[in-house]
Amino acid sequence: MASDEVILETTEVDKSFGAVHAVRSVSWKVYRGRVNALVGDNGAGKSTLIKLISGALQPNSGGFRVHGEETRIGGPAGAFNLGIAAVYQDLALVENRDVVMNMFLGSELTRGPGAIFLDHKGMLQQAHNVLDDIHARIPNVREMVRNLSGGQRQAVAVGRALIRGGEIIIMDEPTAALGVEQTQEVLQLIDTLRGQGKTIILISHNIQQVFEIADYISVMFHGEMLGTRSRDEATEAEVVAMIMGKRSP
Amino acid sequence: MLGRLMQGERIISGRRRDHLLFLMDNGIYVVTVVLFIIFVFFAPFFFTQRNLVNILISASLAGIVTAGYTVAILAGQIDTSTQGVLAVATVTTALLFEEAGFSLPLTVIFALAAGIAAGLFNGLIVVNGKIVAFVATLATQGVMIAIALFLSGGQTITIAREGLQETVFIRVFGIPSSVWIMFLCYIVGWVMLTQTKLGAHIYATGADYRAALLSGVPVDRVIRVALVISALTAALTAILVTARAKQSALFGLAIAGSVDFVTALTAVLLGGFSLFGGVGRIERNLVAVLFLTILGNGLQLMDVPTGIILVVRGFALVFAVILSVLRARMS
Numbered sequence: 001m002a003s004d005e006v007i008l009e010t011t012e013v014d015k016s017f018g019a020v021h022a023v024r025s026v027s028w029k030v031y032r033g034r035v036n037a038l039v040g041d042n043g044a045g046k047s048t049l050i051k052l053i054s055g056a057l058q059p060n061s062g063g064f065r066v067h068g069e070e071t072r073i074g075g076p077a078g079a080f081n082l083g084i085a086a087v088y089q090d091l092a093l094v095e096n097r098d099v100v101m102n103m104f105l106g107s108e109l110t111r112g113p114g115a116i117f118l119d120h121k122g123m124l125q126q127a128h129n130v131l132d133d134i135h136a137r138i139p140n141v142r143e144m145v146r147n148l149s150g151g152q153r154q155a156v157a158v159g160r161a162l163i164r165g166g167e168i169i170i171m172d173e174p175t176a177a178l179g180v181e182q183t184q185e186v187l188q189l190i191d192t193l194r195g196q197g198k199t200i201i202l203i204s205h206n207i208q209q210v211f212e213i214a215d216y217i218s219v220m221f222h223g224e225m226l227g228t229r230s231r232d233e234a235t236e237a238e239v240v241a242m243i244m245g246k247r248s249p
Numbered sequence: 250m251l252g253r254l255m256q257g258e259r260i261i262s263g264r265r266r267d268h269l270l271f272l273m274d275n276g277i278y279v280v281t282v283v284l285f286i287i288f289v290f291f292a293p294f295f296f297t298q299r300n301l302v303n304i305l306i307s308a309s310l311a312g313i314v315t316a317g318y319t320v321a322i323l324a325g326q327i328d329t330s331t332q333g334v335l336a337v338a339t340v341t342t343a344l345l346f347e348e349a350g351f352s353l354p355l356t357v358i359f360a361l362a363a364g365i366a367a368g369l370f371n372g373l374i375v376v377n378g379k380i381v382a383f384v385a386t387l388a389t390q391g392v393m394i395a396i397a398l399f400l401s402g403g404q405t406i407t408i409a410r411e412g413l414q415e416t417v418f419i420r421v422f423g424i425p426s427s428v429w430i431m432f433l434c435y436i437v438g439w440v441m442l443t444q445t446k447l448g449a450h451i452y453a454t455g456a457d458y459r460a461a462l463l464s465g466v467p468v469d470r471v472i473r474v475a476l477v478i479s480a481l482t483a484a485l486t487a488i489l490v491t492a493r494a495k496q497s498a499l500f501g502l503a504i505a506g507s508v509d510f511v512t513a514l515t516a517v518l519l520g521g522f523s524l525f526g527g528v529g530r531i532e533r534n535l536v537a538v539l540f541l542t543i544l545g546n547g548l549q550l551m552d553v554p555t556g557i558i559l560v561v562r563g564f565a566l567v568f569a570v571i572l573s574v575l576r577a578r579m580s
Contacts, residue, residue, distance in 0.1 A: 077465065092463040096456040096527050105453055106465030108446045116445050160464070 004215075006068075007032035007199050008053070008084070008168055013062030015048055022048040024223040025062065030168065035190060035200045037214035039207065041243055045223040046203050050170055053201070054086035055079035085166030089173050091157040095146040099138060100127045102145050103160045130159045134192050137185075150178040151185035158189060162198075169193060170201045175209065187213050207236055207243075221245045266579055273576050274521040277533055281540040288547035295550050305424065306493075308542040309431035310486055311512050312535060316434040317482025318513040319534050323442065324475035325455035325526025326375065326382035331513060333386075333393030334367045334480045335498070338487030340397040343406035343497035346413055353416055357488055364484020367393055368477030375476065376469045382476070406497040417492035427489045431535075434482060438531045451475055456527025511566060516541055518569035523577055541565065 008030040015023040023045045030036045040046050051057040053064070055073045064071055066082050073079050079086070093102050100123050109119040109126070127141050136155035138148070145153060154174050161169050171190070175183040190200055190213055204210050210217055211231060218228040219242040226242050288295040314331060321328040342360045345351040351359070367389070374385040418425045442448035453461040454471045462468050490498050520537040522529030544565070548558045 076463075080465075088463060092457075092460040094453050094457040094460045094527070096523075097453060101449060101453070105449070105461065108449055110446055116447070118444055118446055118449060120444075 004031040004034060006030065007066070009065040010049075010053070011063050011065065013049070013052055013059045013064070015052060015057065015059050021223055023052065023059070026220075026223075026225045028218060028225050029228065030199060030201060031216060032199050033194060033197045034215040035194055035202055035213055037202045037204060037210040037217045038220065039204060039210055039217060039239065039243060040220035044220040044243075046220055047172070048223075049220065050086065050172060050201065050203060053079070054084055054170055056086070080164050080166075083165055083167035084170070085161035085164050085168070086170040087154070087157045087161055087172065087174065089176065091153055093145045093153060093157060096144060098144055099131075099141040099148070099156055100124055102156055103127050103130070103163055105160070107164055126163065127159065130162050131155065133196065134158060134162070134189055136189070149182055151182035151189075154178075154186050155189055158193070166198070168199045168201065170203075172203045173205065174202070175204070175206065183209070207239060210239075211236060219243055270576065270579060273572060274530075274533070277519055277521065277536050277540060281536055281543065284540060284543055284547070288543065288550070292547040292550040295547055300546070300550070302424065304539075304542055304546050305428045307546065308539050309425070309427040310489055310493075311516065311542060312431040312538040313427075313434050313482050313489070314486040315513045315516045315534050315538050316431070316438050316531065317479040319517055319520075319522065319529070319531050320438065320442070320451065321382070321475045321479035322517050322522050322524070323455045323526060323529060324451045324472055325458065326386075326472060326475055326479075327524065328371065328386050328476060328479045329383060330367065330371055330386035330390040330393060330480070331483045333390035333397075334364055334483035335487045335490070336397035337367060337393045337400075338363050338484035339491045339497045340401045340406070342488050342491040343408055344400060347406055347408045347410055350410075353412060356413075360488050361481060361484050364480045364482075364487075365477055367484070368480030369473070371476040371480065372473035376472055382472075386476075401497060408491070408495045408497075413492045414495055417489060427493075430485070430489070434485075435531060435535050442531055447471070447474065452527055454526075512538075512541060512562075515562070515566040515569050518573045519565070521576070522573070524570075524573055525577065 006029045010026055010028045012025045012027055013023060014021075014025050026045075026049060028049070038046050038049070048057065052059050053073065055076045055078050058074075064073055066073075066084070071082065073082065073084070076086075094105065097105070104123050104127070109122045111117055111119040111122070124141065131138055131141065134155060136152065136159065138152050138155065145156060148156065158169065158171075174186050174190075178186065187209070190202065193200055194215075202210070202214060211234075214231055216228055216230055217234055217239055219226045219239060221243065222245070226245075226247060229239070294300055314335075318328060318331065338360045341363045342356055345359055346353065346356040370392075371382070371386050371389050374380055374389055375382045378385065418427060420426070421429055442451065450461070450466045450468075450471045451474075453464070453466055454468045454475075458468060461471075487498075516534050516537040517529070518524065519540065520529060520534035522534070541562070545558060545562065548561065549555075553561075
């Protein structure tokens with residue numbers, strides 16, 4: 001799909017932790033408005049690469065291009081400013097707070113002088129809007145997060161990413177702990193986001209699921225990027241072989 | 250059923266659990282009213298204007314310290330240094346007013362500043378030293394009491410100079426200022442916790458430190474602020490206690506038996522707060538403080554021996570702890 005536009009690109013990004021060479025000179029293209037799946041075995045370097053992109057880690061060498069411009073991703077706040085928002089595997093939600101407060105945690109709307117007072121009304125309204133946009137089924141946004149299902153939690157975490165202006169949304173194993181029905185809910189959520197022009201980076205272990213939802217499938221092995229296939233030209237057998245370290249011709 | 254619950258089994262769920270939690274959280278209102286009515290009938294002189302004002306004064310001293318303590322608990326910090334801050338601030342108040350001849354406003358400012366310094370010191374140990382607040386503040390309390398002992402030479406400082414008690418305990422509409430100050434503390438506390446960004450961050454930091462951190466909440470600053478607020482209210486209480494007794498109350502125990510860490514802790518737990526932070530409403534603590542004060546006052550009027558009253562208060566804490574743990578395991 002040559003017509004697809006690259007929104008984010010890593011160029012020879014390298015990261016070591018002492019003797020462990022976690023990410024080896026990875027050059028990777030992420031396509032705008034697409035679901036870009038990142039697969040690989042445990043320890044292949046997916047999580048490290050994602051942390052580099054979301055600003056949680058800094059690379060030893062190499063660079064990033066976002067929207068075609070050479071840039072540094074200086075910490076999570078810098079990533080937010082570039083429109084990159086990570087939805088962590090454990091979602092980083094506060095169980096004992098309600099949906100609205102979770103969605104705005106760390107980026108609360110305020111009113112009045114000095115940005116001291118919370119704009120409860122504004123947050124409520126915007127939370128409703130965002131959740132409606134992604135067709136989330138959360139009847140009461142004042143509900144505590146602890147009472148939500150896994151799929152609903154994922155929606156809250158994604159909602160938070162959107163509120164922060166996330167254009168590139170990184171989802172780390174979003175269905176790992178979910179049942180069948182909730183997994184479908186999350187896949188639908190990803191599809192909705194794509195329909196709205198958001199770019200998704202999806203880390204997953206589940207090859208079937210990846211083939212079901214992703215547009216591009218990239219495989220990492222021992223810290224290296226083995227290659228990216230568009231879903232239509234790849235076969236499950238080929239991808240599985242790559243995950244096990246077989247470079248395809 | 251209680252045994253199984255205490256072992257953390259989830260034997261009730263859904264709506265019934267929510268109802269039970271609601272009852273545990275709000276039962277304090279009912280219990281306080283019932284206790285009040287019982288004492289009206291059975292404790293002589295309980296329902297007199299003089300005694301009711303007395304209850305309010307006692308409650309105000311414990312109430313102010315508990316208000317700040319609540320904020321620390323909400324941020325996930327069990328601040329055990331209350332007695333230390335009380336000691337430093339009471340000695341500061343007495344020394345400056347009585348021996349250095351400072352004006353009252355200046356005395357108050359310095360005593361409060363001592364409280365802020367103590368809170369910053371706690372924050373330094375907890376945040377920069379990365380030491381759990383419960384342990385860190387236990388240690389800093391020792392340091393603070395030692396400083397207070399050193400400053401006072403180990404002596405109780407009697408205040409002969411006029412003006413402290415008369416001004417600090419001035420009556421407004423017949424009710425001493427300390428009571429108004431307490432209500433003010435709770436109003437400010439309620440507004441801060443429910444209506445401001447800082448409040449949202451305090452709840453989030455206490456409920457889930459890591460999630461708050463990843464969401465961009467300045468967690469370290471929040472913890473520092475919470476510890477300073479806690480120490481500040483303790484210092485404010487110390488000024489009032491000193492003014493009321495016209496002498497320094499070195500350990501905060503001699504005259505201010507109701508203004509200690511244990512009362513604050515009991516009130517906080519009875520009020521439905523989690524020891525682990527992030528859960529609770531400050532207005533319930535006000536009721537819990539009133540409950541504990543009424544309990545002590547009523548029993549005293551019924552001529553119950555002090556030892557027994559202390560045992561009852563001890564059991565109140567045990568009960569409050571059990572309640573808190575039950576609540577945590579159910580939710």
